[in-house]
Amino acid sequence: MASAPKQPQLPLFFNDLMPLNSKDHKNFRTRSVDSAPWLSKAHAIPLTVDEFVQSQRHFPIVFSSGENPLPLALMGLNEGVNTFVDDAGKVTEAVYIPAYIRRYPFMLAKLQQDATDLSLMFDPTSDAVGEFEEGERLFDDEGNTTDATKRVLEFCQHFEQAAQRTQAFLTELKDNNLLMDGEVAIQREGEEQPFIYRGFKMVDQEKLRELSDEKIIEWHKNGILMLVHAHIYSLELMRTIFARQAQQGKAPQPNAQASA
Template sequence: MASAPQPSLPLFYNDLMPLNSRDHSKFHAKPTDSAKWLVGHHAIPLTVDEFPQAQRDFPIVFSSGDNPLPLALMGLNEGVNVFVDDNGKINDPVYIPAYIRRYPFMLAKLKADADELSLCFDPTSDAVGEFSEGDALFSDNEASAATKSILGFCEQFEQAGQRTRAFMDEIKKHDLLMDGEMSISQNENPDKPFIYRGFKMVNQEKLRDMRGDQLRTWNQNGLLPLIFAHLFSLDMMRNIFARQSQQGKVPVREMPEPS
């Protein structure tokens, strides 16, 4: 069984293998009530289709670098996810990004120069394997209804990814992104706020200065509501910080050396 080419694996994935009836005729996919692979990951890729739902639970920011992408923050610090416990259980009724729900499957090219995408899975996941639990992935050497459903979901995710790239191209073309910064104070120490950086956000001053015809176009094609969903979601950083504080996951400040 050959793995798919993987110069750099996406977040969560340790390996990728094409799903096929020859090698995986007895494989099943079983649901799981925990996601241990999610523990310690604070920034999850997000598609623009998800902005309206995700903004109710998470801050939506954009990654730094030349090719920024939308991210849902499930924590404000590296290694902190305030929505999962140490066993990977999500105990609160929050929106689960499609990127998380897609794992351990995804569509990938089997050859670097190929145009077609094939359904692959992470063989290190304990949710897929040669066991009797869950849904059979093949029946009489044909893809089962479960596999067709998984494939359909992954195809929808890819289509949402294309719309996300178009959204990012548009806001980059108008130079709307700026380096983000959020200052959050604690009641017991209001003069020394925590400063969070390392992300990008929409520059509201530039947005206010946009031409009326451009804003009208964005409103008609649905881009403007997405921008506002992002901006409204930023206040959720304070909620995430409060959760971190309740869980004892706020970074400890270094005490100054005695003089």
């Protein structure tokens, strides 16, 4: 081909991706950090279906717009606003932290587009991985993976398995034409016009009620119905998150749009 190949877009939070290996990273360690500046401006966090029940107690769960929607936990309603993290990146209260956040700076990915296996990758710009004096070693003196690396790998593998279950769930929603463009209007006292949030998808409850008894029974048995209800119940938290923004002095201007 005459044109150069396009650089693949990096996932949310990642500035770079590098395969972890014992030759180049023999002296690397992973350490805990008490702040995540990269999280302070993130309002919509990818979510897996394994997390719906826990997350719906804390965040609205919506679906991204576009042809391939993904579940998102809204930690804020407006872009650049995270109501659970301060400007320094410290979590301000006890709240469920989505696995996508806890996985960083590691992930599983293909080294080549045509590869069949996934390799453990990391973001070399992260403060949590590097040649530090403190933290847990990723490789021992012989170059073998340590328990710390094995735990990271196991967590990333579980995340990928949950991502596959999430895709199966979304396929069911799309095959049954249940996703619709979302819109939420929040009327704030003292304002003439409501705040309108769009740019996301949600389950069409009218079409949900029209599903056949056979499908409802099937979804009840395989757990899909529980996930749908968790999503629907969580939408009540839109107003709670809006109120948090107002309390923190981050209230939007009238007619703001959510960009989930």
